[in-house]
Amino acid sequence: MQSAQPNSDSETSWGRKDLVELQSLSAAELNLVLQTAAAFKTVGTRHIKKVPALRGKTLVNFFVEPSTRTRVSFELAAARLSADVINMSASASSLTKGETLKDTARNLEALHADVIVLRHSSAGAAQFLAERLESSVVNAGDGAHEHPTQALLDAFTIHEKKGRIEGLHVGIVGDILFSRVARSNLFALTRLGAQVTLVGPSTLVPREFERLGVKVSHDLDAVLPELDVINLLRVQHERQSRSYFPSLGEFTSLFGLTKARAARLREDCLIMHPGPINRGVEIDSDVADSGRSVILDQVTNGLAVRMAVLYLCNAARSGETIS
């Protein structure tokens, strides 16, 4: 009863019209996305950066919670697949007039939107839509629940740089409790055979996470030398006012990737961050720009991964099975 059963790992096809979460994905499904993304990545290096995979399809970027990076990435990914793209934000939608999420989405569907990319501050919002709409729904972050494409691009980047994921030790550091990135990452990475350690203050990394097959640590210095990958999460300033830690300064002194700490990392340890970064808080400014930092590779790979997800979900909804 602890978690949804993953599909059998022998499953090698993609049959999901929606991508709502990674918790229930099998290793084979995850690998299929990563392989598809690798194929799409080459598109970005061509003279004409466009393929006709979603030509004639309509994608709605429905961002109820503000985001620039993720929205732009989805928008560009859709454009490269030749889809028509509509961007909608909460302030531009009727949600501010009291229309419910369900009604707004049904209106979008009445316009024959094929894919709806949803960013929402409520956990479960993407699943809510996916259950009610024929359109494909891709979760671009729902509250503190999941952010599947972020974790897929993180996994893609790790695989690209390290040649494997299985057997690697990945540390995810910072505000875990409120992080959808952390949840999606730990589900994907553990499924793909990595060892994951969550690091942060005890207020933001509750022990319950251990039941998800990861380690929990409140001592970054002890964990540092063992890591193959360190993924630093953005610290939300408002956590301090809610007493999760005393000050940003103390957070940095205990959990920031300072120059001194970076020097204690393995030479080949990847430094990752989902952005936007707080220079000098969770990561030292020079460290963020250093050679081991793959933060900008993550952004580039995000495009390929989102192309893959849009392509696969749309195909599944259209009745095609991609193997």
Add this chain to the structure above:
Amino acid sequence: MSAPILFINGRVIDPANNRDAVGDVLVVDGVVAPAGAGVPSGTEVVDCSGKVVAPGLIDLHVHLREPGQSAKETIASGAKAAAAGGFTTVVCMPNTSPSLDSASVVTWILEKARAEACINVLPTGALTKGIAGEELAPIGALKKAGVVALTDDGRCIQNHELMRRALEYAKMFGLVVMDHCQDYSLVGKGVMHEGYWSTVLGLAGWPAAGEELIVQRNATLAELTGTPIHCQHLSAAGSVRILKEARSRGVPLSGEVCPHHIALTDGALRGYDTNFKMNPPLRSEEHVEALLAGIADGTITVLASDHAPHCGYEKEVEFDQAPFGILGLETELGLFLDILIHKRGVVDLPKLISLLTINPARLLGINRGTLSEGAPGDVTVIDPSLEWTVDREASFSLSRNTPFHGWELKGRAVRTVVAGKTVWKL
């Protein structure tokens, strides 16, 4: 006045009189007739072979939504749902619009209930004005208007000094104070039990400690003031432990448990279905077990539904934005029989019936919940072995927000009789 009615051949269970034997119950002129009284001509005879004849069930915790929220429920529809669930008396909560913080609203409820409700509706009064937790409501006027208890249900007074004064003041009128136990600072914006599932689902946690802390506060203040406090819809293991300790020392503290808190756990929320969202929230296995143990050992003295209807469109929204609460009246007895008697054997039938009749009646100090001679002729006939399937579309409530649709249960009421008049039968 309805015709006399005679229940024959049933297993008569009247915990107040330690009665548990096959026999007859006669109701004449709306009251229970003395044992051995002659049966008047024209008496309706109801054969209850194989069934249980119990005092009319009392639900101490119901939201009837009137005035102000009649799209969710009305006094008339809620009363019908209660009758279909075997309840002859319900106690309605004050968080209406306006709230039950004035004599005029209480009078309005009583008049409307007299005109439209097929069962007894007993109003509670607010402890504080507008149930805002800031100033005392006119408790004396509320008492005169006919409230049977005081509560700010739906809210919880956070200021301990105000709670203390409310208790001291209520004592003067002999009214029990019922409390929705929730510490706001600990619970914050929590929408589900804080634990493994809130971690997985990314929903804000409502820790068990947020209830336990207020139960402890209430134990302390009940002891200090001597005013009885009834802790509503308890959900947490620590609450049961605190309650047990306080009661062992004679502190006038009691507690109730609702069906959903023993029928379900927080894992049910994995699909973000808002029909599993209520306050306090569904908790984990160990809390469910503690509640069952509390029912078994007598720490919990009342069972109630917390019937909380909401419109479909209100519930069909993002999980954290949906209102708390589920329907309860029509599934309550079935769930208690199914779980407490058949599946878990936690209590026997007389004990179960006492938790739904004489115990809540004694808490309120009302002359109901028994088949004693001269008591109101409220009778519930129960078939404890009848197997049935919950169908939300068959509900008499105006709302449909039940998580139990499609559940197969064993045991239910088959006839509900108020003052000698059959108001519902299967």
